[in-house]
Amino acid sequence: MKLEELRKIRERAEAELRLRGGTSRVKIVVGMGTSGIAAGARQTLRALLDEVARRGLKDVIVTQTGEKGLAAQEPIVEIHEPTRATIYGEVDEAAVRRIVAEHVVNGRPVTERVVEVREVKG
Amino acid sequence: MIEDLAMHLADLVQNSLRAGARHIVVRLALQEGLLQIVVSDDGAGIPQHDLAQVMDPFFTTKERARIGLGLPLLAQTAEETGGRCSVTPRHGGGTEVRAQFRWDHPDRPPLGDVVETLVPLLATSPGVEFTVELSDDRVTWLLSTREIRERLGDVPLHHPEVLCFLENTLREGMDAAGLKEAR
Numbered sequence: 658m659k660l661e662e663l664r665k666i667r668e669r670a671e672a673e674l675r676l677r678g679g680t681s682r683v684k685i686v687v688g689m690g691t692s693g694i695a696a697g698a699r700q701t702l703r704a705l706l707d708e709v710a711r712r713g714l715k716d717v718i719v720t721q722t723g724e725k726g727l728a729a730q731e732p733i734v735e736i737h738e739p740t741r742a743t744i745y746g747e748v749d750e751a752a753v754r755r756i757v758a759e760h761v762v763n764g765r766p767v768t769e770r771v772v773e774v775r776e777v778k779g
Numbered sequence: 780m781i782e783d784l785a786m787h788l789a790d791l792v793q794n795s796l797r798a799g800a801r802h803i804v805v806r807l808a809l810q811e812g813l814l815q816i817v818v819s820d821d822g823a824g825i826p827q828h829d830l831a832q833v834m835d836p837f838f839t840t841k842e843r844a845r846i847g848l849g850l851p852l853l854a855q856t857a858e859e860t861g862g863r864c865s866v867t868p869r870h871g872g873g874t875e876v877r878a879q880f881r882w883d884h885p886d887r888p889p890l891g892d893v894v895e896t897l898v899p900l901l902a903t904s905p906g907v908e909f910t911v912e913l914s915d916d917r918v919t920w921l922l923s924t925r926e927i928r929e930r931l932g933d934v935p936l937h938h939p940e941v942l943c944f945l946e947n948t949l950r951e952g953m954d955a956a957g958l959k960e961a962r
Binding site for chain 1: 785786789790793796797849895896899900902903904905926927930931932933934937938939940941942944948
């Protein structure tokens with residue numbers, strides 16, 4: 658393992674972090690339970706990390722959780738924003754790219770894939 | 780449904796995460812013709828009265844799920860290749876799942892992409908440390924997220940450059956330990 662590489666990554670990333678100064682705007686959660694994994698949630702999580710990195714979205718966090726209890730609609734992806742949480746079903750790699758482009762970047766949910774929307778009371 | 784061994788591995792890690800583990804050890808070893816997959820955690824553990832039932836496909840503790848196929852399916856697959864699978868409580872709490880597969884057995888499922896499976900899990904589990912140990916008859920190769928985090932400070936593991944580093948590093952380890960599909 659080339660641990661010295663990490664020092665350089667840290668220097669670059671910290672400089673970038675200082676420039677931005679802000680906190681995250683969107684949190685994306687992927688359901689990674691057994692049924693999610695069997696339905697392709699690994700590829701979904703990977704595509705999300707990839708797409709967020711490729712677009713340089715610095716205010717987006719990608720994370721994962723266990724079973725969501727929506728087995729028929731896996732892989733499940735939740736988009737958490739300050740005022741609402743949007744639950745998407747059957748999110749494959751192509752859907753990931755659309756959701757990131759249309760929803761996360763432009764704020765317009767991809768309605769045909771939405772399973773549920775919850776308003777968050779601030 | 781679960782097609783490759785990497786998928787089983789993801790399932791085991793997810794079980795550990797759900798049990799509230801703070802440290803998860805993932806061990807892959809190819810020794811004397813046996814592939815061993817071990818996932819060991821310091822999570823809540825499985826209560827004694829449930830332990831006898833974890834291999835029952837219709838037993839689950841998940842509130843909204845009706846069946847829990849992960850472990851029974853893994854055990855069945857292991858046994859079909861002349862291997863076996865065990866679930867053992869760890870001293871001081873936590874659980875260790877150990878599955879063995881005969882590497883050359885025609886029914887052994889493909890290994891699948893272990894790197895692309897593990898890295899996203901490692902990177903998106905804040906507060907959980909992972910140790911990945913890869914070995915064959917000659918070498919043992921180690922990756923510790925704690926060691927990596929110490930050097931990264933506040934930079935998260937899901938930072939794109941760190942993801943890339945993790946993938947490259949883990950891939951080197953898989954190669955070093957000969958964990959590669961020949962077919």
